[in-house]
Amino acid sequence: MDIGIVIKNMNGYFYVQDDRGTVHECKVRGRLKQKRYSLLVGDKVEFTAADGAIESILPRQNQLKRPAVANLDQVILVVAAHEPDINALLLDKLLVMIEHANIPIKLCINKCDLADACTDELVNRYEDIGYTVLRTSTYNKTGIAELRQLLQGKLSAFAGPSGVGKSSLLNAIEPNFEFQTGKVSDKIKRGRHTTRHASLFSLDEYSFIMDTPGFSAIDFSDISLEELIPLFPEFITYGEGCKFSPCYHEHEPICSVKEALASNAISESRYHSYLVIREEIKQQKKY
Ligand code: GDP
Ligand code: ZN
Helix, strand or coil: CEEEEEEEEECCEEEEEECCCCEEEEEECHHHHCCCCCCCCCCEEEEECCCCEEEEECCCCCEECCCCEECCCEEEEEEECCCCCCCHHHHHHHHHHHHHCCCCEEEEEECHHHCCHHHHHHHHHHHHHCCEEEECECCCCECHHHHHHHHCCCEEEEECCCCCCHHHHHHHHCHHHCCCCCCHHHHHHHCCCCCCCCCEEEEECCEEEECCCECCCCCCCCCCHHHHHHHCHHHHHHHHHCCCCCCCCCCCCCCHHHHHHHCCCCCHHHHHHHHHHHHHHHHHHCC
């Protein structure tokens, strides 16, 4: 029996890559099918290469609905220093969604050829929270080797607003990928946002990247007001002295998060994002 990872699901076939990098076209063995357990891209499976048959699925570490993928190790969340300017609220919303999915995050600030003092401020803000922040430029080729290093041995998805350079970064990492890049407006015209099955690109036998950007739709419908609090990791760090439990860090007296805000240990921008997302969740719960 061989072991491999499902990298593509097309026309009823699953494409399984073994640990030598060879891809096998497989069907799911009948008895596995009867269990009605749907196989996802990213699943590790036992299969018989000679029969092209998937025999069993190894236990999943995690699974996501949108994008439909199993065993994601990390999300590389990409924003641009400029063009488009960073929208701090959108960035925090994406962070909250990925934190909620409980998947490790690395931040990547691309277009650092356009970087200025605002970029430094942003890098500091998120490094202080504990996030790893990478600076890249596909124009200057800076940070590309470091990014490649972060992807080593992992299954990664790229996420982030359109036009920040996700496709360009993937092409810079591995020119064989040939991701379609282009100006934001061109892409919208072409309607590139139609949903389709994700598949995985293999960087080497052990490193994989999803070909479709993840977390494109912002949706807080399955996050409660209480669950939202620790999705801001700095609230865990600074929230230990709060009198109430849970403390929503809004109107409560003796709140160490608000004290940290007053002393600039927590940034205004992050706290503002928290209040906005909290309000959006409240509005959703009314319906
Ligand atoms: P995606 O929508 O996130 O996949 O973004 P693309 O990779 O399609 O890039 C969008 C635009 O940004 C293209 O016009 C790229 O040429 C440009 N771009 C990509 N990387 C950089 C960079 O490092 N610096 C600058 N200034 N522009 C970049
Ligand atoms: Zn508090």
